[in-house]
Amino acid sequence: MGALLDVIFPVFIVIGAGYLAVWKGYFSETGVDGLMKFTQNFAIPCLLFGAISTLDLGAEFNPSILGAFYVGAVSGFLAGLFGARLIFSRPWEDAVAIGFCCLFSNSVLLGLPITERAYGADALSANFAIIAIHAPFCYGLGITVMEIMRARTSGASLASLPRKVIKAMFSNALIIGIGLGFVVNLSGVGVPNVLADAVDMMVLAALPAALFGLGGVLYQYRPEGDAATIVMICTISLILHPTITFAMGKLFALDQAAMRSAVLTASMAPGVNTYLFANMYGAARRVSASGVLLGTALSILTVWCWLAVLP
Helix, strand or coil, X not given: CHXXXXXXXXXXXXXXXXXXXXXXXXXXXXXXXXXXXXXXXXXXXXXXXXXXXXXXXXXHCCHHHHHHHHHHHHHHHHHHHHHHHHHCCCCHHHHHHXXXXXXXXXXXXXXXXXXXXXXXXXXXXXXXXXXXXXXXXXXXXXXXXXXXXXXXXXXCCCCCHHHHHHHHHCXXXXXXXXHHHHHHHHHCCCCCHHHHHHHHHHHHHHHHHHHHHHHHHHHHCCCCCCHHHHHHHHHHHHHHHHHHHHHHXXXXXXXXXXXXXXXXXXXXXXXXXXXXXXXXXXXXXXXXXXXXXXXXXXXXXXXXXXXXXCC
């Protein structure tokens, strides 16, 4: 019960405050859109830039951590893709968008604050190692499979596929922030103090503002229909992905800190980016939005269970 009260509830109280503020009209939906644009396009990229530019790449980029997490993530993607197609007879484009929901866990807005509250700020290094390739990997996989499926149904050539994937990925602010962080880290060029201080100020606003904005976004994406498909998304995201990650972590003999970060990040609900991906392709938008909302609510209980299981 202590983990529920001390670790999980404060995070979800901030989310709930955003939800309530929009629901009761104290904060407009237009305001939420502006807040999320600020966090997604500026504050969180600054957070990722700052973390990755100072990350000890040799120590934290452990193939076992990344293997455990991403084997679980790809397994979730395939389960969602073929579950949507074979069980629910969704069109292939919808199936890819649903698979993306099961692939892209909310590693930043939920994973970082919950891990920090549970195990302290020093426990976040492994989280940042996962996050450093999370958006590039997930968008790369999702966009590639979606474009293949679209070309398959339209008869278009796949020759332009690499260009489409690269263009879509590098127009994403999160990936730009991550990329710049790697440039600074690998080049060894120091960031001037005045710029580093400005980035730190942006970072302080990133997670609280994003959590509040996430609550407002979730109010806009109220569930409608497709209950069985939404339940499948939540089951894969909240149970299958972290279970496979936990099993792979045992197989790879991850140490305690790495196991905690990998499994907790895997256990997060689908991120808002899953709806953005669905909206980009006009596929399974209602299911994706509802999966984010219900998954976020259910994760209060499932994360509590994982905190009890983890050492």
